[in-house]
Amino acid sequence: MLVSIDILLGLSEVMLLTSMAVTVLAQFVTGVLNSRGRHLLYGLARLLQQIDPEVEEEAARRIAGTILMHPMIRDGMGRYGSTIHREEFTKLLMDLASGNIPREIAERLGDETRAILMASLEKNGVTDPKAVLENARLLALELEIDKPELASNIRQSMALLEAAKGQFVAKINAWFDQSIDRIGERFTLSTRIITVACSLVVACAIQLDTIQLINRLSIDTELRSSLVQKAVEMGEKVETTPETLYQLSGQNKEDIKQLLQLGIVNVPKSFEDWRSNWVSVSPLGIAFTVMLLSLGAPFWYNALKNLLELRSSLASQDDAQRKERQTTQSTDKSPAEQAMFGRKPGAGSQDS
Structure with a gap:
């Protein structure tokens, strides 16, 4: 039983170290693509069309993109913001319509799109967005003076509800949270797709064959013991949450070097070496x-931790059973056999 656990521990250790590289690569790709910001752009555009179905998709995307490129929202130069709160979204829409925005934002929005946004606000009961915003700020200030114990977002929300009471705020409040939830689901799905693609790239690049690895762990005691020892060290090093694995992903160079030395991970020196090595690699093993x-790395972290606990429990049981067998064997021996092995006869026997 312990051998099977050790095989799983060795496999988990290799997968944990390799999945760290996959995680880093997936985060890099997601960041380059600005995936979270683009999904937020799409979701906010759909929300604007829900508020006013007459707003065309191109105009809705331009409005949403302008908001996400606002200096207070964007994630660096040229990158859409990845987070926005409901009150921020409502205020920025009225800022864009009133023209109370920086020059670069106004140029990005365009006069035609601004007119479409203004018409949409008027249709939903906001005829003077600049005055509404001024009233909302004053109400928020009064609430801060009268009720300082309230959180800032609650004060802002209460002020907007009072100053812009009407269909516009009602529709945003009714649909914003659901829209953000769906945006999160779409982003999670796209991240899973990116992770699978990065896993394919890493597995093919280092030609890691899981079936071949399991076979090696089954017959190579030294390899298995080495990986189990590394698994124990990793379990002691990561004691808090799976998120700490991302911090360790750049600190596991020695572990990767050991995998290279053991021949588990193959980094070809040339394209010809990489191509010729496919003869000894199973496509099914690569797919596995x-x-x-x-x-993902958090899954393998939890698997490693659980397997270590199971191995410790089984090892303790084996030790207890071994001691019990030794005790039973000792008591079953005759006095002559006990004397032969240096043990005294039983208490009831006497020397003649």
């Missing part, structure tokens, strides 16, 4: 590796 790596 991709599936396992796509589970």
Whole structure:
């Protein structure tokens, strides 16, 4: 039983170290693509069309993109913001309509799109967005003076509800949270797709064959013991939450070097070496590796931790059973056999 656990521990250790590389690569790709910001752009555009179905998709996307490129919202130069609160969204829409925005934002929005936004606000009961915003700020200030114990977002929300009471705020409040939830679901799905693609790239690049690895762990005691020892060290090093694995992903160079030395991870020196090595690699094993790596580093962290606990429990049981067997064997021996092995006869026997 312990051998099977050790095989799983060795596999988990390799998958944990490799999935860290997959995580770093997936985060890099997601960041380059600005995936979270683009999904937020799409979701906010759909929300604007829900508020006013007459707003065309192109205009809705331009309005949403302008908001997400606002200096207070964007994630650096040229990158859409990845987070926005309901009150911020409502205020920025009225800021854009009133023209109370920086020059670069006004140029991005365009006069035609601003007119479309203004018409949409008027249709939903906001005829003077600039005055509404001024009233909302004054009401928020009064609430801060009268009720300082309230959180800032609650004060802002109460002020907007009072100053812009009407269909515009009602529609945003009715649909914003649901829209953000769906945006999160779409972003999670796209991240899973990116993770699977990165797993495929890593598995093919290092030609990690899981079936071949399991076979090696089954017959190579030294390899298995080495990986189990590394698994124990990793379990002691990561004691808090799976998120700390991302901090360790750049600190596991020695562990990767050991995998290289053991021949588990193959980094070819040239394209010809990489291509010729496919003869000894099973496509099914690579596909299995991709599936396992796509589970993510947190999954393998938890698997490693649980297997270590199970191994410790089984090892304790084996030790207890071994001691019990030795005790039973000792008591079953005759006095002559006990004397032969240096043990005294039983208490009831006497020397003649």
